[in-house]
Every structure is written in structure tokens, then in C-alpha cells.
Amino acid sequence: MEAAYPDKRTQLGATAPTRTRPSESHGGLQGPFSTRNGSSHFREEGLSLQMVAAGPQIGYARRRMSIALSQRPVAAPSPELELTADMSFPARLRLAIRDLRDGLALWRLGWILGWLDIRLRYRGSVLGPFWLTLSTAVMVGSLGVLYAKLFGMALQDYLPFMALSMVLWNTLSGLVADASGCFTQAEGVIRTVRLPFFLQPIRTVVRNALTLAHNVIVIVVVFTIFKIWPGISLILLLPAFAVWAIDGLLVCLLLGTVGARFRDVPPIIGSIMQVAFFLSPIIWKPDQVPGGAPFLPLNPFFSFIEVVRAPLLGTPLGWLTWFSVIGYSLVLAGITLLLFPRARGRLAFWV
Amino acid sequence: MRARIDVDNVSVLFPIYHANSRSLKKTVLAAASGRLGQDQQHRVVVQALREVSFTLGSGDRLGLIGANGAGKTTLLRVLAGIYEPVMGRVGVKGSVSALLDPNLGMNSELTGRENIRLRGLYGGLPGHALRQLEEDVEEFAELGGFLDLPVRIYSSGMVVRLGFALATAIRPQILLMDEWILAGDAMFLEKARSRLENMVRGAEILVLSSHSEEVVLDWCTRAFWLDQGRVIEDGPPEAVLTRYLGRPLKARQRETV
Numbered sequence: 288m289e290a291a292y293p294d295k296r297t298q299l300g301a302t303a304p305t306r307t308r309p310s311e312s313h314g315g316l317q318g319p320f321s322t323r324n325g326s327s328h329f330r331e332e333g334l335s336l337q338m339v340a341a342g343p344q345i346g347y348a349r350r351r352m353s354i355a356l357s358q359r360p361v362a363a364p365s366p367e368l369e370l371t372a373d374m375s376f377p378a379r380l381r382l383a384i385r386d387l388r389d390g391l392a393l394w395r396l397g398w399i400l401g402w403l404d405i406r407l408r409y410r411g412s413v414l415g416p417f418w419l420t421l422s423t424a425v426m427v428g429s430l431g432v433l434y435a436k437l438f439g440m441a442l443q444d445y446l447p448f449m450a451l452s453m454v455l456w457n458t459l460s461g462l463v464a465d466a467s468g469c470f471t472q473a474e475g476v477i478r479t480v481r482l483p484f485f486l487q488p489i490r491t492v493v494r495n496a497l498t499l500a501h502n503v504i505v506i507v508v509v510f511t512i513f514k515i516w517p518g519i520s521l522i523l524l525l526p527a528f529a530v531w532a533i534d535g536l537l538v539c540l541l542l543g544t545v546g547a548r549f550r551d552v553p554p555i556i557g558s559i560m561q562v563a564f565f566l567s568p569i570i571w572k573p574d575q576v577p578g579g580a581p582f583l584p585l586n587p588f589f590s591f592i593e594v595v596r597a598p599l600l601g602t603p604l605g606w607l608t609w610f611s612v613i614g615y616s617l618v619l620a621g622i623t624l625l626l627f628p629r630a631r632g633r634l635a636f637w638v
Numbered sequence: 639m640r641a642r643i644d645v646d647n648v649s650v651l652f653p654i655y656h657a658n659s660r661s662l663k664k665t666v667l668a669a670a671s672g673r674l675g676q677d678q679q680h681r682v683v684v685q686a687l688r689e690v691s692f693t694l695g696s697g698d699r700l701g702l703i704g705a706n707g708a709g710k711t712t713l714l715r716v717l718a719g720i721y722e723p724v725m726g727r728v729g730v731k732g733s734v735s736a737l738l739d740p741n742l743g744m745n746s747e748l749t750g751r752e753n754i755r756l757r758g759l760y761g762g763l764p765g766h767a768l769r770q771l772e773e774d775v776e777e778f779a780e781l782g783g784f785l786d787l788p789v790r791i792y793s794s795g796m797v798v799r800l801g802f803a804l805a806t807a808i809r810p811q812i813l814l815m816d817e818w819i820l821a822g823d824a825m826f827l828e829k830a831r832s833r834l835e836n837m838v839r840g841a842e843i844l845v846l847s848s849h850s851e852e853v854v855l856d857w858c859t860r861a862f863w864l865d866q867g868r869v870i871e872d873g874p875p876e877a878v879l880t881r882y883l884g885r886p887l888k889a890r891q892r893e894t895v
Contacts, residue, residue, distance in 0.1 A: 367730070367731050367732075368719045368728070368729070368730040368731075368734070369727075369728075369729045369730075370719065370722050370723060370727065370728045370729075371726075371727040371728075372648075372649075372722070372723045372724050372725045372726055372727065374724075393762075396759050396760070399756075399759065400756075403745075403748065403752070403756075407745070407747045407748065410747065410788075475739075475743045475745075476743040476760065477720070478715075478720060478738075478739070478743075479720070479736070479738060479739050479743040480718075480720070480736070480743060480760045480761070481718055481719035481720050482760060632722040632724075633653070635715075635720050635721055635722070636652055636653060636721065
């Protein structure tokens with residue numbers, strides 16, 4: 288009976304090439320008679336998930352050990368829980384802030400969950416998450432050539448712009464779309480274990496950041512082909528991505544909460560983002576709107592994309608754009624701060 | 639630190655948003671004999687717990703009995719900190735483990751081993767305890783090579799074995815247990831039973847929700863009869879069970895725990 292398991296696993300390994308699942312090539316896929324204690328680990332796992340997999344165990348010796356092991360049970364950590372129902376805003380704000388603090392303390396878990404999400408989505412596929420890279424590459428390649436012709440622009444002017452814009456937009460819209468489901472998707476866990484709710488936004492942002500990291504390859508390739516090197520202005524990406532990360536967390540908190548309460552939110556967000564895609568300079572360039580460029584920072588999507596795009600393309604970045612980014616961020620933070628503390632205690636009922 | 643639970647005048651209301659049809663609302667209202675009401679904003683709410691107060695100290699073993707939907711699981715969730723009360727105060731001192739759901743939030747796409755790790759991480763276990771947890775569960779569940787395959791392909795018996803091993807691997811001071819863990823034939827394998835009993839005995843406080851007369855009599859020193867979110871009887875298990883069942887308890891030998 289026992290010998291049948293590893294057979295099955297070898298077959299599974301054959302249908303899904305081990306190259307995409309290196310974690311299993313260590314201990315996981317070994318046959319029944321291979322060495323014991325091969326170590327297997329999650330791929331994402333420079334982090335913490337290092338695990339020593341006992342090899343397949345057959346026989347008596349191991350079973351005896353189980354008795355010995357159960358003599359030293361794993362002790363649970365002992366936190367203290369003190370909840371007083373208090374519907375006043377300051378009390379709820381305190382709880383919400385504690386939630387954020389506890390969530391941040393668990394960032395490693397958020398990171399692992401984000402990784403697992405990506406890995407699970409592509410488990411068993413040949414290219415794994417690099418499907419993301421490939422589909423972005425195909426999209427950028429085909430649309431880039433077509434629109435360069437339509438707009439009558441030189442390919443070396445248009446394609447780098449378009450590749451960069453597309454990747455940034457995909458990240459932004461993906462994050463916003465994920466945000467509205469960020470709590471409802473974690474329903475099973477939320478209703479089983481007490482955890483800071485803020486863990487879920489962290490997980491969502493990590494997941495989308497990893498998606499972005501896979502797509503960056505497309506940008507690097509395009510920039511290499513057209514010999515673009517942004518140089519020292521790369522430093523400007525640091526504040527830009529810092530703002531992206533903070534606002535990403537805020538958007539998840541806000542839309543996740545609203546999305547848990549009102550289930551029509553995800554489709555509404557979807558259609559808004561579709562319109563926003565065409566209204567924002569993603570496939571068209573800002574300087575193609577005669578006289579309209581000064582008003583572009585009113586569009587938050589433009590501003591958020593431009594603070595990353597301008598330094599990379601070497602185009603001037605007006606102070607108005609940063610002003611818009613900070614302004615919209617403050618508005619977002621304000622709304623979130625008003626809404627999340629009120630809704631936090633109810634989230635477990637809503638999801 | 640000694641484990642302790644203080645529950646003071648706790649009420650929990652469930653707003654129901656997705657029951658949007660008015661006729662459905664009326665039907666439910668009529669059926670639920672006054673436990674459904676409307677709040678100020680005219681939402682339908684279920685009063686899952688109403689003005690529950692009690693204190694448990696080290697050594698207490700509380701059994702919750704009552705019909706389905708009486709609020710047993712809600713009370714366990716409140717003690718676990720998953721539901722926050724809308725009225726009253728809940729204070730829980732000591733490490734808590736809540737076995738509420740057979741899947742324990744397991745992700746069926748992940749392998750058994752990954753689920754063990756994840757569960758440990760959710761529980762906030764440090765690195766060495768994670769390894770210990772993994773070994774312990776691996777030994778007990780005896781899933782062999784299946785532990786490295788997705789839970790999705792497990793047979794239902796294997797899922798139960800993994801869930802049970804995982805649930806009973808962490809020893810808390812306060813154990814909150816829903817009856818699922820006692821259900822099913824596979825559970826009553828001698829091995830499973832002794833492991834569960836070890837765990838129950840190791841915990842300072844046990845709160846157990848069960849329909850089984852024997853389990854409550856065997857394991858509990860105190861019982862609540864919950865009805866429509868209220869504690870309507872509180873006392874020694876024999877007395878509460880007699881009144882709940884409306885008949886004398888079966889003459890039986892008390893088993894040793």
C-alpha cells in the first residue's frame with residue numbers, strides 16, 4: 288500500500304516538469320528507497336519556510352517514535368485577549384490601530400501568503416508565473432507595433448513608453464481589482480483564527496508586487512533593445528514605489544472592507560477601471576492631447592503612473608504630478624481612517 | 639499565568655445583508671420566533687448571543703448544549719476572538735486553540751505539509767515549534783507520501799486524519815472545541831481518542847459544544863443549556879442534561895476519562 292504513493296507522485300512529476308516546481312525535486316519526489324531526510328522547501332523560501340522532510344517512512348521504527356513525540360506537545364503561544372464592546376469612534380480607532388500594528392508585525396506571514404497565492408495560481412503549469420511575463424510581452428509587442436503605426440510614431444519612441452505604461456497599468460488595475468476581494472477571499476481563515484485583518488492587505492500587495500516583478504522583465508528587454516538607460520534618476524523610483532505600496536495597502540483596506548459588505552463592488556470597480564484605462568495616457572502619450580496636458584494630474588491614475596514612468600523615460604516630471612499623488616493619497620488615507628475602524632469589528636460577520 | 643475567561647453581559651448581533659427579499663425576510667421573521675428583529679437602520683439582525691455572562695478559571699470544563707443554531711458555535715467564536723461582541727466585555731487570559739471547523743482554514747490546493755506550516759504560522763509558532771508541529775502531525779496522521787501532495791486529492795478519511803492531527807498537535811491552555819472533532823467513526827480509533835483525551839486533560843480550561851450526552855458527562859464539570867442565544871440553564875452536567883433531555887439520564891457506568 289505504502290509503495291503505491293511514491294509511484295503516483297513520480298507520475299505527477301512527469302506531467303508537470305520539475306523545473307517549475309524545484310521544491311519538489313529535493314525531498315518530495317524521491318522514490319521509496321531513497322535517502323531519508325532529503326530537505327524540501329518552499330521555493331519562496333529564502334525566508335522561513337525551510338523544512339526538513341522526512342523521507343518516506345515505512346515500518347515499525349518510525350511508528351514507535353510517534354509515541355515519543357506526542358509526549359512533548361507543541362505549546363501554543365499565549366496572548367491575552369481583552370475585548371470590551373465600545374461603539375465610540377476613539378475606542379474603535381484604537382482597535383484598528385492595534386490591528387495595523389499587529390498586522391505589520393506579521394509581515395513575514397503576509398509575504399509567504401502572497402507568494403503562495405502566486406505559486407498556487409500557476410501550480411502545474413509549465414511556465415509558472417512566467418506566463419504573466421509572456422502574456423505581457425505578447426500584448427506589448429502586438430499593440431506596440433500597431434499603435435505606433437496608427438499614431439504615426441517611431442517605434443523607438445513609442446514602444447518603450449507603451450511597454451512601461453502597460454506594465455504599470457496592469458499592476459495598478461490588478462491591485463485595485465484584488466483589493467475589493469481581499470477580505471472575502473480569506474473568509475475561511477478569518478472565520479477560523481483570530482488574526483489581524485491588516486494581514487490580508489499585506490498579502491494582496493505582496494502578491495501584486497510579485498506580479499510586477501515578473502513583468503519588469505518585459506520592460507528590461509524593451510529598454511535594452513532600444514538602448515534606454517535612465518541612469519541616476521532611478522533613485523526617484525524609491526519614493527514612487529513607497530507611495531505605491533502605502534496606497535496599495537490603503538486601497539485594500541478600504542475597498543476590501545466595502546467589498547465585503549457590498550458584493551456589487553468588484554464588478555463596479557471592474558468597469559470603472561476599464562474606463563480609466565482609456566481615459567488615462569497608457570496607450571496614448573500625454574503630449575498627444577493638445578492643450579490638455581495641464582489637466583492630466585487631475586486624473587489620479589495618470590499621476591500615480593507618471594511618478595514611476597517619467598524618471599524611467601527621462602521625461603520631465605512636474606511638481607503638480609507629485610502634488611496630485613500626495614493629495615489623492617491623503618484623501619484615500621482619510622477615508623480609510625474613517626471607515627475601517629467602524630467596519631473592522633463587523634468584518635468577520637460580513638465575509 | 640493561570641488561564642481565565644471572563645464573559646460579562648455579552649451580546650452578539652448578526653446583521654444579515656444578503657437576505658434582501660422582503661418576503662424572505664417576513665418568512666424568516668415568522669419562523670424564528672422573535673429572535674430576528676430589525677435594528678435602527680432596518681437591517682435584519684439575528685441575535686446570536688444575548689446577555690451571556692460567566693467566568694471560568696483553571697480546571698473548569700464547560701459543556702455547551704442546545705439545539706442547532708442556539709448560539710454554541712457563536713459563543714466559541716467569541717471566546718476565540720473571531721467575533722467581537724457588540725455589547726459587554728470578553729477577557730481571555732492564556733493561549734487559546736479553537737477547533738471550530740474540520741478544515742481549520744486548510745487550503746485544498748496546498749500540500750498537506752504546506753498546510754501544516756501555514757497553520758503553525760497562523761498560530762504564531764516560532765521556527766523550532768513549527769518543525770516540531772510538522773513532525774508530530776506527520777507521525778500521527780500517517781499519510782506517508784501523500785503529505786507532499788495537494789489536500790485536494792485526499793480521500794475524506796485522509797483529510798479528517800490530517801485535520802485531526804493538526805488540531806490536536808498544539809497544546810493550548812484554553813481549548814475551544816466544536817463537536818465535529820468527536821464525530822465520525824474514524825475518529826474513534828483508539829489512537830485518536832487517547833490523543834484527544836491527552837489534549838483535553840492538558841488544557842486548563844475546556845469549552846466544548848456537543849450534542850452527545852456521554853461526552854458532556856464524561857468531560858465536563860459544568861454545562862450551559864443555550865437556547866436562542868441565551869443561557870437558560872447553568873449547573874452541573876447531570877442536572878442540566880436531565881432538564882434538557884426531559885428524561886432521566888440513562889443508567890450507565892461512568893467511564894474513566
